[in-house]
Amino acid sequence: MNTTKHSSKLNRREILFSLGAGSMALVTLTMLPGLARADKAAADGEIKKILGGKTAQDGRVTLDVPQIAENGNTVQLEVAVDSPMTEKDYCKAVHVFADGNPVPNVASFHFTPASGKAVAATRMRLAKTQNVIALAEMSDGSIYSTQAAVKVTIGGCGG
Amino acid sequence: MATSKPRIKLPAKAAKGEVIQIKTLISHKMESGQRKDKKTGEKIPRQIINKFVCTFKGKEVFSADWHGAISANPYMSFYAVATESGAYEFTWTDDDGSIYTKSAEITVS
Numbered sequence: 706m707n708t709t710k711h712s713s714k715l716n717r718r719e720i721l722f723s724l725g726a727g728s729m730a731l732v733t734l735t736m737l738p739g740l741a742r743a744d745k746a747a748a749d750g751e752i753k754k755i756l757g758g759k760t761a762q763d764g765r766v767t768l769d770v771p772q773i774a775e776n777g778n779t780v781q782l783e784v785a786v787d788s789p790m791t792e793k794d795y796c797k798a799v800h801v802f803a804d805g806n807p808v809p810n811v812a813s814f815h816f817t818p819a820s821g822k823a824v825a826a827t828r829m830r831l832a833k834t835q836n837v838i839a840l841a842e843m844s845d846g847s848i849y850s851t852q853a854a855v856k857v858t859i860g861g862c863g864g
Numbered sequence: 865m866a867t868s869k870p871r872i873k874l875p876a877k878a879a880k881g882e883v884i885q886i887k888t889l890i891s892h893k894m895e896s897g898q899r900k901d902k903k904t905g906e907k908i909p910r911q912i913i914n915k916f917v918c919t920f921k922g923k924e925v926f927s928a929d930w931h932g933a934i935s936a937n938p939y940m941s942f943y944a945v946a947t948e949s950g951a952y953e954f955t956w957t958d959d960d961g962s963i964y965t966k967s968a969e970i971t972v973s
Contacts, residue, residue, distance in 0.1 A: 778935060778936070779935045780935075803933055806933050807898050808896075808897075808898075808931055808932050808933065810931040810932075810933070811931055811933040811934070812928055812929060812930050812931060812933070812934060813928065813929040814926070814927075814928045814942070815924075815926065815927040815928065815929075816926060816942075817923075817924055817925060817926065818945075819920065819923065819924075819925045819926075819944060819945055819947075820925060820926050820942060820943055820944060820945070821883035821884075821943045821944055821945035822883050822943040824942065824943055825926070825928070825940070825941065825942045826939075826940070826941045826942075827928070827934060827935075827938065827939055827940050827941070828934070828935040828938070828939050829933045829934055829935060830896065830932075830933045830934070830935055831933070
């Protein structure tokens with residue numbers, strides 16, 4: 706009984722609050738999971754795993770993200786790799802990381818020669834202003850990397 | 865979540881050897897595992913689609929591993945070489961083991 710009473714009180718407060726501050730603010734508040742913990746070290750660790758002792762070279766991979774993201778819940782992300790995409794020479798995968806998210810892994814895209822173009826796009830969550838890193842693995846074993854900074858106005862649910 | 869509804873967009877016709885764009889969208893909350901329940905203060909367990917695969921005649925064309933940072937109602941676009949007429953098969957795998965599928969036909973001339 707006690708808990709029911711408590712939650713109904715909370716609900717009333719929320720309603721009042723949303724009337725006062727606007728429902729958008731409430732939505733944002735409910736999505737904040739306490740303190741966002743930046744984990745750059747975790748991102749570096751994940752990147753090292755992919756590299757496996759190799760060094761990443763610059764070039765060939767491009768990362769298309771906005772400079773400023775107003776809403777961290779949906780940030781456009783497009784990766785493109787300059788590769789002929791033939792059976793002998795193609796881009797195997799692109800791994801994307803966000804170094805300020807509580808979990809640095811964003812996505813890995815796996816291409817095949819049947820992809821024709823090593824280009825993929827999706828939408829991601831960013832907890833706060835941070836760097837987005839892309840690592841492209843080629844069929845010959847070489848790895849290319851690039852990174853871009855994204856300014857986030859309102860953090861996403863991810864952190 | 866049986867309500868996940870996949871949507872696919874690709875050209876109905878293509879010339880042989882043409883590189884076509886395929887756009888996909890599926891409704892899913894993509895619960896990141898980072899949010900806390902406001903009332904209990906407990907973390908809401910992660911429930912996302914963690915794998916997306918596109919195949920053509922049994923052969924993989926493109927696949928993606930998704931993590932908690934992928935937005936709700938995940939969108940994915942990529943490319944494929946149109947070699948012959950047939951159907952592209954799409955599969956999404958949920959953390960809870962559910963599998964959502966859809967296919968889309970293309971005519972290649």
